[in-house]
Amino acid sequence: MMNFSSRPTEEPAVHAQDLTVVRGPRTVLRGLGFTVPRGQVTGLLGPSGCGKSTLMRAVVGTQAKVSGTLDVLGHPAGHPTLRTRVGYVTQAPSVYDDLTVRQNLDYFAAILDPGRAAADRRREDVTRAIADVDLTTHTDALAGNLSGGQRNRVSLAVALLGTPELLVLDEPTVGLDPVLRRDLWQLFHTLAAERDTTLLISSHVMDEAERCHRLLLMRDGEILADDTPDALRTRTGSETVEAAFLHLVDRAAAQARTKETTR
Amino acid sequence: MSTPAPARALSAARTTATAARVLRQLRHDPRTVGLMILIPCLMLFLLRYVFDGSARTFDSIGASLLGIFPLITMFLVTSIATLRERTSGTLERLLAMPLGKGDLIAGYALAFGALAIVQSALATGLAVWFLGLDVTGSPWLLLLVALLDALLGTALGLFVSAFAASEFQAVQFMPAVIFPQLLLCGLFTSREAMHPVLETLSDVLPMSYAVDGMNEVLKHTDMTTAFVRDTLIVAACALLVLTLGAATLKRRTA
Numbered sequence: 001m002m003n004f005s006s007r008p009t010e011e012p013a014v015h016a017q018d019l020t021v022v023r024g025p026r027t028v029l030r031g032l033g034f035t036v037p038r039g040q041v042t043g044l045l046g047p048s049g050c051g052k053s054t055l056m057r058a059v060v061g062t063q064a065k066v067s068g069t070l071d072v073l074g075h076p077a078g079h080p081t082l083r084t085r086v087g088y089v090t091q092a093p094s095v096y097d098d099l100t101v102r103q104n105l106d107y108f109a110a111i112l113d114p115g116r117a118a119a120d121r122r123r124e125d126v127t128r129a130i131a132d133v134d135l136t137t138h139t140d141a142l143a144g145n146l147s148g149g150q151r152n153r154v155s156l157a158v159a160l161l162g163t164p165e166l167l168v169l170d171e172p173t174v175g176l177d178p179v180l181r182r183d184l185w186q187l188f189h190t191l192a193a194e195r196d197t198t199l200l201i202s203s204h205v206m207d208e209a210e211r212c213h214r215l216l217l218m219r220d221g222e223i224l225a226d227d228t229p230d231a232l233r234t235r236t237g238s239e240t241v242e243a244a245f246l247h248l249v250d251r252a253a254a255q256a257r258t259k260e261t262t263r
Numbered sequence: 264m265s266t267p268a269p270a271r272a273l274s275a276a277r278t279t280a281t282a283a284r285v286l287r288q289l290r291h292d293p294r295t296v297g298l299m300i301l302i303p304c305l306m307l308f309l310l311r312y313v314f315d316g317s318a319r320t321f322d323s324i325g326a327s328l329l330g331i332f333p334l335i336t337m338f339l340v341t342s343i344a345t346l347r348e349r350t351s352g353t354l355e356r357l358l359a360m361p362l363g364k365g366d367l368i369a370g371y372a373l374a375f376g377a378l379a380i381v382q383s384a385l386a387t388g389l390a391v392w393f394l395g396l397d398v399t400g401s402p403w404l405l406l407l408v409a410l411l412d413a414l415l416g417t418a419l420g421l422f423v424s425a426f427a428a429s430e431f432q433a434v435q436f437m438p439a440v441i442f443p444q445l446l447l448c449g450l451f452t453s454r455e456a457m458h459p460v461l462e463t464l465s466d467v468l469p470m471s472y473a474v475d476g477m478n479e480v481l482k483h484t485d486m487t488t489a490f491v492r493d494t495l496i497v498a499a500c501a502l503l504v505l506t507l508g509a510a511t512l513k514r515r516t517a
Contacts, residue, residue, distance in 0.1 A: 023517050024517065060359050061359065061514065061515065062355050062358070062359055062514065062515055062516065063515060063516075063517075064513070064515040064516055064517045065517060066515075078514070078515065080361070083359060083360050083361040084360070084361055086359070088356065088359050090352045090355065090356070092351075092352055093352075094351055094352030094353045094355065094356045095351075095353065096284070096288060096351075096353060097351075098288045098291045098292060099284070099287060099288055099291065103284070103287055107280060107281075107283075107284040107287075108356075108357075108360065110276070110277070110280035111277055111280060111281075111357065111360050111361065111362045112360060112361065114274060114276035114277050114280060115276045116276075142291065158356070
């Protein structure tokens, strides 16, 4: 039923069916079904508060009260074997402000790949991750003294450690200047093309949608569309993904209204 | 990465990496370390001259305080440190990685335990050799009790941090958890002289045994059975609370 692009035999990186998440009295995600193909950049787009972060936390396995099916890299989300295979960056940078960039990465690397025998491998991994996010000149700066965007990149570098197969990035480009944003998107595409990493990237900025291979458009805990940017534009007859999104929102609202009136 | 080690309940490498990380964080904060180490010494110094006329009182209160200081400082430091770990998102990140809950807790206990050894060694040394604290038993036993107290403080701090949503609340747990124990541990008046209800209450609070243990060392040359019992109780309490603390670390949160 799904078209997994280049490798149809391979199972998708993420497969969800009837995925529901309850937070307190609210149902944040309502019976979602979607797939994230491997080795591609999938964008998760939608307005703030639509459930993007909850969906990502569910994929990573840190979200409580998840029901339905959610398989990640062939295992149920949150399975212990996924802990080294999935990298996750929260919206707010989760790094230690009172450690330097390198000390932060050294520690997380030691958790992912512990032991003295792995020390050399870890050092290379850390140096590469710092270079990936372009912070080599700030290696010995305290994370707390860096700018917000720089701290975000330290957080991203932590997720790049150990070459995870799936990277889940929650609004990684928020608050970055255009040059850095372009560089990071270049990095994401390099990761997908060269390291065969699957990326699931959330954003509420619609122009970033054009840079993704596939899109999941979300609104109010539901998925409006699961398609490629081109197909979305063609299907809705829109110029941009933003226009396509608005078109879908209007159509959903109209459908809801007709349902109301016919009831 | 070729063969990443699986996440077991306790991994020595991950525990020591965590302890090293906590100590590294402290190294970037020399003021906190300075305060933690100097304040107990300063308090003992003060106490010595408050009881200038009655050396016996200084002996008993001084020895008790040698056990109480590490408990209080480690309680405060741990509750704030783990609260920060929870609020900054680093805890969520760590628990999404192959880090065992036991690794994290043992790492913290190891790092703060090392700090407690330095703190207690300085305070005990100052009290015994410079302020004339008259200990009948071995000062090493005082140090042992102090270390166990520090572990108990770390355990309590870790546990209560789960119930604090902010640093303000965490600090308020100090009077809530520590002060009642301070009043009931026999520091101000012997536990036998309290109202029977309070005496029973003091029997179930771990700090009472910390202070009793210190006083055993003060009065007896060798390890008494009462001393062994007291230290075992403090150690068991620390372990129990650490286990409870581990249960408050959840990989999945709402």
